[in-house]
Amino acid sequence: MTDPAAYPVLFRVTAATELRAGPAADQKAVRALPADQIVVMVTEAADGWVQVEAPGGQQGYAPAGLLRRQVAGAKSPTHVTETFPWRNVDRVNRDPKMLHAAFRDRALRVVSRLNAEGIPFGIYEGMRGPWRQNHLYASGRSRSGRMLTPVQAWNSLHQFGLAADFVLALEGRWSWDADEGQAHMWDRLEAVGRDEGLVSKPGERPHLQLDGVSVEDLKAGRLPPGADASWMTAFTWITDSWDGKPAGPKLK
Numbered sequence: 001m002t003d004p005a006a007y008p009v010l011f012r013v014t015a016a017t018e019l020r021a022g023p024a025a026d027q028k029a030v031r032a033l034p035a036d037q038i039v040v041m042v043t044e045a046a047d048g049w050v051q052v053e054a055p056g057g058q059q060g061y062a063p064a065g066l067l068r069r070q071v072a073g074a075k076s077p078t079h080v081t082e083t084f085p086w087r088n089v090d091r092v093n094r095d096p097k098m099l100h101a102a103f104r105d106r107a108l109r110v111v112s113r114l115n116a117e118g119i120p121f122g123i124y125e126g127m128r129g130p131w132r133q134n135h136l137y138a139s140g141r142s143r144s145g146r147m148l149t150p151v152q153a154w155n156s157l158h159q160f161g162l163a164a165d166f167v168l169a170l171e172g173r174w175s176w177d178a179d180e181g182q183a184h185m186w187d188r189l190e191a192v193g194r195d196e197g198l199v200s201k202p203g204e205r206p207h208l209q210l211d212g213v214s215v216e217d218l219k220a221g222r223l224p225p226g227a228d229a230s231w232m233t234a235f236t237w238i239t240d241s242w243d244g245k246p247a248g249p250k251l252k
Helices: 101-116 130-138 183-195 213-217 231-242
Strands: 010-013 017-020 029-033 038-046 049-053 059-065 066-067 121-125 163-170 174-175 198-201 204-210
Touching: 029 059, 038 231, 101 183, 101 198, 101 204, 130 198, 163 183, 183 198, 183 204, 204 213
Parallel strands: none
Antiparallel strands: 010 038, 010 066, 017 029, 017 059, 038 049, 049 059, 121 163, 163 174, 163 204, 198 204
């Protein structure tokens, strides 16, 4: 994992204020910061101001006294919108924008390289909410069906946008076929994935995840650097809205 000092620090705005061009109240206002807006720290507080980045990429300064370090389980942010129906356990999220940037670019390169070889893989499922993760885990255990995943919520890199399931798109349908005609395609998926820094898991062949990260680090809030607004919005909503078990991660 990267040095923890490089991980993003998230703050929640506790009362409406303005993002300013400099560290003073008389500096030009860059944009409004509504209560409960989530921002990313750029530099540590100095003289009562913190340099932050708001969703959309605008950087500026906000009053340190109106920022609270964000922790999972804190007040649900009313200004962080639910960008996907995460609680609907039957909905599959395929939007690459919600993947963490540390994984997204690699995943899209894998798809692009394979497609260029005539191998029609696509991202079948990317970021997955903990509600759906527990629903899949229950299959073959507390409800009928075959076992679909060996891990519960927050023990999968899907919840952090650092993993995806890659599936063949054959004749207009998703296909998990791995017979003699397609076996080489799945081998190429794993080979190209390794070349891009993505690894598979035993028994979960469609699954590739970012290499070199551990669930323990992620659950402790030690996340890879490079978080952007689309991932941050989705991840913050999920962690703040999760009230199930196991407990969600702590955002440091």
